[in-house]
Amino acid sequence: MEPETTPVRFDTKIAVLLRDDLLTWQRLNITAFLVSGIGTRAPEVIGEPYEDASGMRYLSMFRQPVLVFEGDRELLRSAHGRALSRDLPVSVFTSELFATANDRDNRAAVRAVPTEKLDLVGMAVHGPRNAVDKVLKGAVMHH
Structure with a gap:
């Protein structure tokens, strides 16, 4: 069987928007928490x-890229409002969550x-790609 070579274009977008004044460990931790809810x-x-060539199986992952932005x-406040007004699924991480240690206290x-x-x-x-692009207007790709 020939491998598929047609480029894949997704109709939807998964994006994370992080505040631009966070420490590296905070950015990584927040990103992991935020994307965990999207698949649900x-x-x-x-x-x-x-599955690798030896038959060892691994967990499923997103089938499309996760783009990370900062602002x-x-x-962040504006993007949050735009996402809510478009009724898009959103996960949030607030500064208060740095002081909590479990899901119950986070919620x-x-x-x-x-x-x-x-x-x-x-x-x-x-x-949808265009809706997420409008939500993220003004944000830059994380670097």
Whole structure:
């Protein structure tokens, strides 16, 4: 069987937006937490399990790239509002979550703050490419 060589173009986009003043370990940790929820909301973004030539099986991963962007506090707030107004699935990471150590306390920390007052340090969004592009307007690719 010939391998497929046609470039794959996805109709949807998975993107993470991080605040630009975070430490490297924070960026990595936040990104991992944020993307973990997307596959539960949109299982179609999860590919088939991996297997190496020895037959060892590995977990499935996203079937499409995850793009990581950065911006300042205001850009994050604006992007969050645009994502919510478009009814796109969003995960959030607030500054308060740096002081918690488990899922129960994380959820309680977010629940304690009204939407417009969330101190966002990161968010992930999934949806149609053009809608996600509009949500991320002004953000730059993370470097």
